[in-house]
Amino acid sequence: MKLAANISMMFTELAFPDRIAAAASAGFRWIECMFPYEFEAEELLDLARRHNVQFVLINAPAGDWAAGDRGLASDPDRVEEFKKSIPLALHYAKTLGINQAHVLAGCYPKSADAGDLQHYWSTYRSNLEWLVEQEAPTGFHWLIEPINTRDVPGYLLNYQAQAHDLITAIGSDRLRVQMDLYHCQIMEGDILTRLRAALASGRLGHIQIAGVPERHEPNDSELNYRKVFDLLETMAYQGAVGCEYRPRGDTLEGLGWVQQLGLTALLRTQGDRR
Numbered sequence: 001m002k003l004a005a006n007i008s009m010m011f012t013e014l015a016f017p018d019r020i021a022a023a024a025s026a027g028f029r030w031i032e033c034m035f036p037y038e039f040e041a042e043e044l045l046d047l048a049r050r051h052n053v054q055f056v057l058i059n060a061p062a063g064d065w066a067a068g069d070r071g072l073a074s075d076p077d078r079v080e081e082f083k084k085s086i087p088l089a090l091h092y093a094k095t096l097g098i099n100q101a102h103v104l105a106g107c108y109p110k111s112a113d114a115g116d117l118q119h120y121w122s123t124y125r126s127n128l129e130w131l132v133e134q135e136a137p138t139g140f141h142w143l144i145e146p147i148n149t150r151d152v153p154g155y156l157l158n159y160q161a162q163a164h165d166l167i168t169a170i171g172s173d174r175l176r177v178q179m180d181l182y183h184c185q186i187m188e189g190d191i192l193t194r195l196r197a198a199l200a201s202g203r204l205g206h207i208q209i210a211g212v213p214e215r216h217e218p219n220d221s222e223l224n225y226r227k228v229f230d231l232l233e234t235m236a237y238q239g240a241v242g243c244e245y246r247p248r249g250d251t252l253e254g255l256g257w258v259q260q261l262g263l264t265a266l267l268r269t270q271g272d273r274r
């Protein structure tokens, strides 16, 4: 199992490129981020190599984040923009040696009626059908992630079953579910049963964790992460678990949860770190 520091949320005390070194010196072998696009992919690769860490996940461009965009894949008026964003995502993923990228569905407008909503769903599906036909490295997966409606009102994809059903309906091996247990607990709960089913489905591409409900460290949570990691170990999960939480205070000081949950073997020991 690969424990990945999400450097869009962790180590924000530092400038983005410096977070790579900080994650490495905290013992992480793996890192992920939301949007790397303000920096050259080659520059990020160089930093990752220098600090002996490997990226495991990025998001495809998701529109104008500051203006409230949360993805492009379902917006009927932005199909061209969505399609144009994909080569850039692939360039970064390939350069950084990542075999997956998350494509955000996006939000429908507050004013949407049932017909509009249906149009967003059909656009989402046809964009994903287009996406899986695009050339990508062997074994590359596009991820879709159900997100909770409290943090992101109007986000189209909210439930695990929606993501699994959509992937089944499209019928392409290029699609996988990004299961963020924070969002899942807020929307649906019953985490262990859902996680067990996802692990058995062959459609699970990536897992993310955070304390619920405040999205701080995983040991500060209504969700019992010891049980989650026991299940991942029992089911021999080999993929990555992204630590996508906002540290309550200093990132390093908050990392005691790794030891508390018995996961220190997932980090490098002091002697191994460069």
Ligand SMILES: O=C(O)C(=O)[C@H](O)CO
Pocket: 034, 059, 102, 104, 145, 147, 180, 183, 208, 244
């Ligand atoms: O918000 C999340 O949970 C994510 O994983 C994405 O990066 C989208 O913001």
Ligand SMILES: [Mg+2]
Pocket: 145, 180, 208, 244
């Ligand atoms: Mg997430």
